[in-house]
Amino acid sequence: MFTSYDGLWGIGELAERAGVSVKTVRFYSDGGLLPEAARSAGGHRRYGPDSLDRLRMIRSLRSMDLPVSAVRRVLDEDEGTAGRAGSALEDAVADQLRSLGSQLRALRWREAALRSVQECPPAERPGRLRLIGAVTAPPDTAPLVRFWRAWLPPRMPARAVTAFLEVAVPQPPEDPEPVQVLAFAHLCVMVSGTCDGPAEATQPHAHRAAGARESAVLYAGLAGAYDLAATEMRRGREPCTGEALDGFVDAYASARSTADTPGFRRALARQLATDPRIDRYWELTAELTGPPGGPPEPTAGTAHDWLRAALDAEWGAVPPARAAVAAARHREGRPAEVPEVR
Template identity: 55%
Template structure:
């Protein structure tokens, strides 16, 4: 029979009730180098020094070292480990921060995977353009360029609350797990947002109507109300028609100019909207609709529906 293994060293066995750095490392199943590393960075304070200047550790150091190693197993950086050790309530915040970082890393990986599939599953002729579009987008992607685009397109001096509402509707939420098609759609939107800025002037004077100036805040506030009224019709795929939503739409333009909603005003407004329609903005809204899907009609889809309703009504007169 082989002799029994000697008991592991205990701090109480030492004359001063403390462990050497080697004994502490053995108790924790770590290396001396690891213990020295954490000690040098202030995570594992030594209790005392021996007469020969060697580090000595008390019994509490073992629990602290085990906790440090557990936190490091989760890939927590040393500064975050230090926060957890020094602040009793810091662990929850540190975990939340690490989850946020991990989510960002996963989002970047999903985006990169979808982009690679997009580039793999296309013809050689398509690949050059797709590579240019996708290569211009950061990973993980950011919608900051789209927000800047719309801030530049919108009239100046709109109330901040109204600008925020418009940006919420104009800048899409990116899918957490994008398909290759969604990657391409967003890359095209990004190309529009970073290209030449279109000139859109919904406050342009209406021909044959008195020009009393225009109040953009009144216009965009009213358009928002009209869009809210028509969302259900757009989502259900109903054909454009007259009614409360169209009345609110025309009223927004009329009220912004201090004018009345009359048949003559509607005819002139129909012509104006056809004249000032910008293909770049139209393309943006088409892409935004593709990204959002039919269940979430965009402002652009709502505006198209209302303009079609207005054109149809005017044509019947």
């Protein structure tokens, strides 16, 4: 192949050696990624032999859809490290992998959403489409976070809020089934509607007088009790006295700086019976996070109901038989009713 007397190549020769078009070489040159070695007397671009390796590197990086800005950083670092791969390449690859992961997750959610529309009766498809069309892909849990931030005591410490949100806000699955996409869409609609009204309308009585310390103590204790109750629920045990219930009552007693006495337990059972309920939220959460068609995974809401049922049965707030109903309803994937207060 012809090479000029000065050892430089014209743009056409470089393009031919690299197997690309002249337009591609010109694009990278104009963008500063492929510097010229010189210009001919007639003003034509001239490139040195090292431009071929650089052009091949540019093509390799661009073939992975790396943005031009990332390609530039990799090339600049490559020049300063004698061709050894550095942190710029590592960072660019990591960023691209994260981007691809997000894109793949979005595609899986769109596929499940379309299947949800396809599988429902024709008459229901327009409404189904409007429902799931309002959910971003990949899904965003920000509406759920806003709902709980408005629901929690206003003076609750940030660390305690973060810990609670990790439990209360379900993380959508990476590869969802149609029923899970539908559950998440219903969750978003539910919390958006609730947040339109005053937060106090759905807050438990314990929130109304809770200060920063009290709310932190309360929710830290409840988290431990819920974990213990979830273990019992997975074993299929009906609501009963024990370590989980003791921790549940102690959370309320400690937050109020009082002792766990029979009188306190009776009063707590009566108070919890009148607290507002958001069973639908926990029911949808179980549908979203549990295995489709399998037994529901305990949630903070169902664990709370299990503990309430145990407390009610212990102190006669409801007939003992009603306590057993809560466990049976959990096994069937339905919210407990002990009693049903909304």
